[in-house]
Amino acid sequence: MQDRPYSQAAENNKAPILSVLQQHCQTPGTLLEIGAGTGQHAAWLSGRLPHLRWQPSDVATNLPAIRTWQNEPFNRAEPPLELDVSGDWPTGPYDYLYTANTFHIMAVPLVERCIAQGCQRLGPTGRFLIYGPFNYNGQFTSDSNARFDRWLKDVDRERGIRDQEWVVEQFEQEGLALLADHAMPANNRILVFGR
Numbered sequence: 001m002q003d004r005p006y007s008q009a010a011e012n013n014k015a016p017i018l019s020v021l022q023q024h025c026q027t028p029g030t031l032l033e034i035g036a037g038t039g040q041h042a043a044w045l046s047g048r049l050p051h052l053r054w055q056p057s058d059v060a061t062n063l064p065a066i067r068t069w070q071n072e073p074f075n076r077a078e079p080p081l082e083l084d085v086s087g088d089w090p091t092g093p094y095d096y097l098y099t100a101n102t103f104h105i106m107a108v109p110l111v112e113r114c115i116a117q118g119c120q121r122l123g124p125t126g127r128f129l130i131y132g133p134f135n136y137n138g139q140f141t142s143d144s145n146a147r148f149d150r151w152l153k154d155v156d157r158e159r160g161i162r163d164q165e166w167v168v169e170q171f172e173q174e175g176l177a178l179l180a181d182h183a184m185p186a187n188n189r190i191l192v193f194g195r
């Protein structure tokens with residue numbers, strides 16, 4: 001039994017995510033994770049990317065959960081930082097920004113703000129990596145993603161799977177280009193942006 005917040009999805013996707021981060025985050029630097037959730041990714045990934053200073057963040061209510069995962073033996077993440085993307089942001093700059101499963105949770109204006117504020121804090125050779133489901137050519141990439149989108153909108157109609165092309169446009173407005181688009185298990189992607 002888990003006595004702390006736990007996400008089975010985060011357990012399932014952490015190893016595939018690690019392989020992509022190893023490819024795009026080779027230079028030592030500081031990584032800001034936005035919307036760290038339970039903190040499982042921070043605890044596990046930080047220990048396997050020891051050249052990165054991993055800074056998890058989330059809204060205030062999630063910080064206790066993230067702290068409980070920091071007792072993991074290989075955790076190297078910093079104590080979690082309070083960051084609601086709608087509010088004040090830390091000064092930065094950051095070498096890497098990473099966020100998983102947040103763009104379909106945040107309303108569109110929040111996603112726009114996350115991209116704009118994040119890009120302003122990204123160093124010149126920085127990378128912004130986004131994990132999650134995306135639509136292409138206005139289409140869901142699977143029936144399960146279509147069902148997931150309906151469920152998201154039943155919970156909150158501002159939620160929903162975003163169009164990959166729309167996300168790319170938002171980054172281009174900030175001067176960043178799509179450098180890679182990795183297929184991930186369970187009909188997810190990792191989009192990688194840089195200057």
Ligand SMILES: C[S@@+](CC[C@H](N)C(=O)[O-])C[C@H]1O[C@@H](n2cnc3c(N)ncnc32)[C@H](O)[C@@H]1O
Pocket residue numbers: 007009010034035036037038058059062083084085086099100101102105106110
């Ligand atoms: C589905 S969870 C994903 C958690 C984790 N990244 C993962 O993949 O397991 C969405 C996360 O987005 C965060 N989030 C939602 N709105 C936010 C906001 N305005 N600012 C920062 N984080 C936000 C939630 O607190 C939550 O941790």
